[in-house]
Amino acid sequence: MAAFNLTRTEPLTFMLLGIPGLEAAHVWISIPIFLSYMMGLLGNCTLLFVVGKEQTLHKPMYLLLSMLALVEIGVTTCVVPKAMWIFWFNLRDIIKGGCFTQMFFFHVATAMHSAILVTMAFDRYVAICNPLRYTTILSSARIAKLGLAGLTRAVLCVLPVPLLLNTLPFCDNRIIRSTYCEHMAVAKISCGDITVIKIYGLLITFLVYGFDLMLIALSYSLIIRAVFILSSREAHQKALNTCTAHVSVMLMSYFPGFVSSVTHQFGQGIAPYVHVILANIYFLIPPMFNPIVYGVKNKELRDKMGKFTCRR
Template identity: 80%
Template sequence: MAALNITPSESLSFILVGFPGLEAVHIWISIPIFLSYVIGLLGNFTLLFVVGKEQTLHKPMYLLLCMLALVEMGASTCVVPKAMWIFWFNWKSITMNGCLTQMFFFHTATMMHSAILVTMAFDRYVAICNPLRYSTILTNARIAKLGLAGLIRAVLFILPLPLFLNRLPFCDNLIIPNTYCDHMSVAKISCGDITVNTIYGFVVMLIVYGIDLMLIALSYSLIIRAVFIISSRKAHQKALNTCTSHLSVMLMSYPPGIIFSMTHRFGQGIAPHVHIILANLYFLIPPMLNPIVYGIKNKELHDKVGKYTCRI
């Protein structure tokens, strides 16, 4: 049997192919991806600017929105610039260290994103179920500490992933069928045993996202119970309206991520470009639509944004 040609990790360079089989239309595919990225940056920078300038918006809810904006811009910026190099200039090479760095920051940002959504659900629970104690329970300092805790959790859970990948041998196949380096895409092209990578990634997804979704479900079950106790129909509507933005953000964030992760592990019969479309929707849709959702649904934020845009 011929010996395997194993490349030393320090000299490795991977090839990111973008959308396999659709190389001829990469230029056209790049247009909606780039526009989505630019719209997301403009919307989130506008949100950060308005909240930063307006003293009246220096509240826990808007601090959470700013954290969400920063994390979403970070996740998309980890991916889109390199993807554009692939689509526009056909520069597909990425070093092992560059690949692991991109993967670490991207997965850390997405896990941090989930932690912020949990904190936002808790914020809505306190606002509706304990409105008189809201200002004492949720201070800006406490929100900052919760954000720091979410960041530490993300780093601790994600740090093993590049370490696990770095120990794997890679042979002749160095082609990653994706627009960016995610954990399973890189692991699958290894010629070594990836059982540890598969199990760890799946367990992290179940534990972290499972707990986060359970906490969000608990918050909203308590909110629904509190809303039904309220006798006034107008109070019902006002209470539920405060949650619709957060619910919309969750629906744009969790389903694409969960579907992408599950198809990566169990969807062997699915076409490669479908995997990659799901992977790109995962980090493009939320940052593009979230500022629009909150700008429309939140009257206070809508008025402040209007105040600055009308000056232009």
């Protein structure tokens, strides 16, 4: 009988360190992270439910809010459950395929988030600068097409990231100093040349997010110009009030993300736990506060949510 030596190749495994330097405080750190996640989940699910149930809210603006809520649920759910396994049970291992999958969906969701914010800025521009044609320019079908275009862009831009990382060799040091598989944190543990992945990361940061910010800035500059043309002070106030929530959400979304990206690229002298905390703020703060901001600033949505709550 012929003898065969059957060898089984074990999948490559990485170790997520959590928050390096603060391992002793992981349980305490997990409390605000978990509470922020649950608050964001509750707020966004409530928004989705109210918009879905109330026929009067089936408008382009609320469709955009629903898309934003879905993406924010996806962003946090990509990361927080695994982070809780690290903090509570010290289960840090993640296989290479699982790591790259988490990375792909997380970055697709964040790129989609940016695309929705651009569409929301355009929505406000049309509502204020061309209100008579609002329903013609921004129908629900057109909003859905813009959402699909944003998703396609996100997938095409993010897909090369795990593919490029998959070509890199990983030696004995497979410790990722983060709570999730962020692409630069994974690239830094490779024993190969990561120049290409660093250049591509910077390119995506400035071409995708920088381009989106430019479009948002253009929309709001046109809005401000149109507002000052309005004759009455009441019209000024009403127009600006419709934009306040959007501006607040955009500041909460872009500023922490931009700081996190820049510190990863250029902040070699910054303590590792600062990188990780900034990255966690980036994806935790907007989903937690966005439903509150829109609930407070949008009277129609606030009234419907109040009506639903009282009825229950």
